[in-house]
Amino acid sequence: MSTRPTLLRAGAAAACAVTLVLGGPAPAGASGDRAGIRLERLDRGLVAVPTAEGVFLSWRLLRHEASGSSATGLTGADFHVYRDGRRVATVTDSTNYLDRDATASASYRVAAVVRGREIDRGAAVSP
Missing domain, CATH: 2.60.40.10 (Immunoglobulins)
Structure with a gap:
């Protein structure tokens, strides 16, 4: 049995996690990215x-x-x-x-x- 699909799913999950952590300002009027994930509008947070x-x-x-x-x-x-x-x-x-x-x-x-x-x-x- 191949592990490739599992690795791809794990990679996609990691990419989503990174995207969620990095919040940052979205373009005006946007509420999330193209995949439909809703992101917070975070500032620098100094x-x-x-x-x-x-x-x-x-x-x-x-x-x-x-x-x-x-x-x-x-x-x-x-x-x-x-x-x-x-x-x-x-x-x-x-x-x-x-x-x-x-x-x-x-x-x-x-x-x-x-x-x-x-x-x-x-x-x-x-x-």
Whole structure:
């Protein structure tokens, strides 16, 4: 008996799971993808958490920013990290950053960088 159909179903299920996790903004008026899966309209979801080492930032990779996968997860956009309106870092291969020079009153924003252009700058958050 061949395992090919089982593998194809497993691959399709994994692809659907990735699509659901990556939510991201859908085109105007869309409520899901072509397969009929309904997706949430998620934003960057940036959070800033004070730690003993600084402020830890974490955010979402949105569906339209994902470009593939690697052994450690999805691949996609790089990100510019802004503290109080000034760019403090460019993050590659990750959706988190530890700002060791943070202050308790800092304000952060993150923007995706796709093909050298900054897109999808998220809302500002504070620790």
